[in-house]
Structure formats: structure tokens, C-alpha cells
Amino acid sequence: MKLLNKSLKYLSISILLIVTIWSIIFYINMLDEIQDSIDDGLENYKVLILQKVDTDPSILKKSFFDESNYAIREIGEKRALSMKDQYRDTLMYMQDEDDLEPVRMLTTAFEHKGDFYELKIINSMVEEDDLIEDLFWSVFWLYVILVVSIILINNIVLRKLWKPFYNFLNQVTKFRLGSTRDLPNISTDVKEFNMLKNAVNSLLQHSLETYQHQKQFIENASHELQTPLAIATNKLELLLEKGNIESEQAEGIAQVLQIIERLIRLNKSLLLLTKIENKQFFDQQNISLNRIVQQTLEDLEEFATFKNVKVTIHEHTDLNVEMDPALANIIVSNLIRNAIFHNLPQGNVSVDIKTDMLTISNTGKREPLETDKVFNRFYKSSDKKMDGTGLGLAIMKAVCNLYGFRVSYRYLADRHCFEIQFKNSQEKVER
Known part of the structure; x- marks a missing residue:
């Protein structure tokens, strides 16, 4: 109330x-x-x-x-x-x-x-x-x-009294770090409202400064990490090209190159995850998930053929959502890529597009994942290979949280099923 x-x-x-x-x-x-x-x-x-x-x-x-x-x-x-x-x-x-x-x-x-x-x-x-x-x-x-008059009069008076508060609250609700320029402001002679405004603006100003420092640190750290990793990769590749090293040494260098490549992917994934959580994606568009699913399947067709996995799509309706196109591609491609990569030989993947719902299910390991940990960062099942970063589902979950979508996992009839519910989202990102 x-x-x-x-x-x-x-x-x-x-x-x-x-x-x-x-x-x-x-x-x-x-x-x-x-x-x-x-x-x-x-x-x-x-x-x-x-x-x-x-x-x-x-x-x-x-x-x-x-x-x-x-x-x-x-x-x-x-x-x-x-x-x-x-x-x-x-x-x-x-x-x-x-x-x-x-x-x-x-x-x-x-x-x-x-x-x-x-x-x-x-x-x-x-x-x-x-x-x-x-x-x-x-x-x-x-x-x-008397009762009706008092209630009506007090209602009018109180609404007028609380109007600056609700105006200020509306501004605070719409305030977004990194996108809103002006701090919330109200014009009132009520001492308590002015005290509230000063306290909130002080906190927001501190948050803005912290946000800018964090953003700058992340960008600098990402850039500084990319440079030495690229240099190390180039030098190791030069050593391999010279050909005057023994086979065991070459094998060791190749392993180091794989580790460096994984570090590069991990660095990019962490940077992307941080940007999502800091709400740095604001290119809101009406996106057709049907088209994104089809494009993703085309891009991963060779990968699915190599893994000997059959992918089928069931389009029951056209599914359109308001979100950033890059983030829409991330949640779809991460789920489909995981479904193919963690599948069985001669396995299959099913993509179902329904009204306000996207469901991706696949065959795979015949035991359920840990439901309470599957969306955690760096979560990996016991037999999972170390090729991935362990951030794919965490990134997908962060995108869903950003837009108020509901994502869930269940294991049903020997199939791993991930479902995203787009309807009745609890909070929407302001444009």
C-alpha cells in the first residue's frame, strides 16, 4: 500500500x-x-x-x-x-x-x-x-x-503534499547509471523531502563515481590483458614456425597456446558479463527471435554436422521481444551451442518457439545438472571438458535478469531442457 x-x-x-x-x-x-x-x-x-x-x-x-x-x-x-x-x-x-x-x-x-x-x-x-x-x-x-468531506479534503490536501515525493520517486526509479545525466530533483519547501533529495543524490553521486571508476578499470584491465596475451601468442607461434624445436617442446607450446586462447575468451566473457550487469546495452529494438534462431542454426550447421547432432526447430508462432539485438543473439547462441556441444553422438536438439516462450532441449548426459548451480559462474559438470569458460549460462542468465525474463532448467524424459519465459516480466530495462 x-x-x-x-x-x-x-x-x-x-x-x-x-x-x-x-x-x-x-x-x-x-x-x-x-x-x-x-x-x-x-x-x-x-x-x-x-x-x-x-x-x-x-x-x-x-x-x-x-x-x-x-x-x-x-x-x-x-x-x-x-x-x-x-x-x-x-x-x-x-x-x-x-x-x-x-x-x-x-x-x-x-x-x-x-x-x-x-x-x-x-x-x-x-x-x-x-x-x-x-x-x-x-x-x-x-x-x-462530515466524514465524506473530511476524507475528500484530506485526500486532496495529502495528494498535493505528497506530489513532490512521488515526482522525485519516479525520477529515482527511472535513473540509470551510465545513461541518465541529471540527478533527480524536486522543488518543495518541505524540509524532510529536501533532506531525502540530498541524501539520495549524495548516494547516487557516489554510485556514479564508483560506476565510472569500475567501468574504466574494466576497460583498462581488458585492454591491458589483451596486449600481453596477444604478444605471448605471437611469440609462441613464431617459435613453432621456426621448426628448430623438438616435438615434445612443440606439443608443450601448443598446449600453452590453447591456455592463452582460453584466457582471451575468458577475459572477453567476463568483460561482456560485467557490461550486462552494469546495463551498458541500451539499443532497444523489436527483435524477431525466429530470425535469430534460424541465423544461429545456419552459423552452427557445420559444428552440428561435425558433432553428428540433428537439430530440429518447431515454430508455433512469431516471437518478438523488445531488447538489444546483441544480447538477443547471446542468449540464443549460447543455449543452442551448449545443446550441441554437450550432446551425445547421434543425439538431437529440439528448438520450440511458442507464444512468449523459447524452449531448447537436447539429449546428453543421462543425469540432471545441479538446478541450483547450473546458472552460476564457472559451473561445470563433473565430466565437462575444460574447453569452455564456464560463463555461457551465467551470461545468458544475466541477460534474462536484465530484462526480467524468467529462465529455468529441468531434466525430463532423458532430455536437458532450458526454457525462457518472456511474458509477465517483473522489470523492464528503461530505454
Whole structure:
């Protein structure tokens, strides 16, 4: 969840809780005020009735409710003395009404000329109920409007507040060492955002300097290694051409030449791998993998014939990807070359091109490779010859990681199968 949404979530929940508590308290207080007002009216009515009893004792015989809304009946002294004024809500049939109506009733006791009486006074709550209902809905809609308004306002305000942060984050996300010239920048008066910008730019500046030093070192090291290796190769070849050396010495020189040649290939492979990991390939094009596979098979046709390996291709669809052409050639040629080189006599290689997927399987050693190590640098199976550099699959894996492609290996039905999934890549290299 985004920080903006998370902060908005916590703020909205807090405001929602506060407004909810306030609404409940407000409603209860208003309801209490209405009941207090009704109870005060009943109390005044009680005083008037007691005053009327002194002038008109006949009302003591009024034992049922009528238009005057009170009733009196005689009770015992003990009960009268134990009674206190009691207010309660109840339902009663009112005059000219067929249905029960809500009323507020006061029950009390009084004494008149040595006799004790119970007095019940009622007040219709029909209008008050309507008032309470109106009050409830008024509070409810006020509550809803307040919550919605607060959320909308805070959302607008917070989005405006966090806009510089997301702009800066977008610039940092698109920043690429070696290709992006300007450091990410934002214009804001928020102290924390400016502190973040300075900290990130300081780290990026340090990374840029380290990247340039590393790049320069790799280029210099590669160049410096190529020169002495080339000189050593030339001198050894001159010794062989003179022909005044013994056969054992010539054989030793030939072995040294093979080692030097392997060092040259290893140096080039390590340089290529470093360039891939440093994202120094940015020639993005729409590449047809079908065409690259066909060209690779043509280039390796003589090699396959020499190894006596049959290669078949199954094109189920046209497979196009956005990537650097040189890197596309690397992943295809490395897989096909490995499939031919590490095959059995009279073996075969199958290349399947499907929608967003390239699968290369081959016969070979009848036991699976170590799945967790097969893409490691310098990984070689136990019986593998020392002719290769051990970097082919590592380079191919680095290219796939660069573009977010998923590469996998499995051993199925006595066949070694490598599969590259181009769809749903997790990250794409920015152009």
C-alpha cells in the first residue's frame, strides 16, 4: 500500500472514530434535553393538579385518563410514603385514536386531608418522537457529510503534499547509471523531502563515481590483458614456425597456446558479463527471435554436422521481444551451442518457439545438472571438458535478469531442457 493511502487510511479511521463518538454523544445529549423538557412540563402539571385538589376535591375521584391526561386513585399510607416521582416512557390508547401511542408518564403520590393518593400524569410523545427521529436523521446525515468531506479534503490536501515525493520517486526509479545525466530533483519547501533529495543524490553521486571508476578499470584491465596475451601468442607461434624445436617442446607450446586462447575468451566473457550487469546495452529494438534462431542454426550447421547432432526447430508462432539485438543473439547462441556441444553422438536438439516462450532441449548426459548451480559462474559438470569458460549460462542468465525474463532448467524424459519465459516480466530495462 502506498504511503499516501496508508496515511489517509489511518487519518480517516481516526476522524471516523472521533466523529462517531461525537455524533453518539450529541444525539444522547439532545435526547436527554428533550426528555428533561417533557419531565419539567409534567412536574408543572403535577403542581397545578395538587393546587386544584385544594379547591375542587371532586377530581380525586377521576380514576381514568381523559382529555385532562391524568388519573388519581386512593392507595395506602405505607405504599404512598415509599413512592418517589418516577418518569418512564410507555404506550397507551389515546382518545379518538385506535392505535397505541408513545407517552411520557409521571407516577407520584400525595396526601390530602389524611388520605393518600397515587397520581399519574401523561404527556403524548408523538410530536417529540417525530422531533427525535428528525434529530436522528439530521445527526446521521451530518455525520456522513462530515466524514465524506473530511476524507475528500484530506485526500486532496495529502495528494498535493505528497506530489513532490512521488515526482522525485519516479525520477529515482527511472535513473540509470551510465545513461541518465541529471540527478533527480524536486522543488518543495518541505524540509524532510529536501533532506531525502540530498541524501539520495549524495548516494547516487557516489554510485556514479564508483560506476565510472569500475567501468574504466574494466576497460583498462581488458585492454591491458589483451596486449600481453596477444604478444605471448605471437611469440609462441613464431617459435613453432621456426621448426628448430623438438616435438615434445612443440606439443608443450601448443598446449600453452590453447591456455592463452582460453584466457582471451575468458577475459572477453567476463568483460561482456560485467557490461550486462552494469546495463551498458541500451539499443532497444523489436527483435524477431525466429530470425535469430534460424541465423544461429545456419552459423552452427557445420559444428552440428561435425558433432553428428540433428537439430530440429518447431515454430508455433512469431516471437518478438523488445531488447538489444546483441544480447538477443547471446542468449540464443549460447543455449543452442551448449545443446550441441554437450550432446551425445547421434543425439538431437529440439528448438520450440511458442507464444512468449523459447524452449531448447537436447539429449546428453543421462543425469540432471545441479538446478541450483547450473546458472552460476564457472559451473561445470563433473565430466565437462575444460574447453569452455564456464560463463555461457551465467551470461545468458544475466541477460534474462536484465530484462526480467524468467529462465529455468529441468531434466525430463532423458532430455536437458532450458526454457525462457518472456511474458509477465517483473522489470523492464528503461530505454
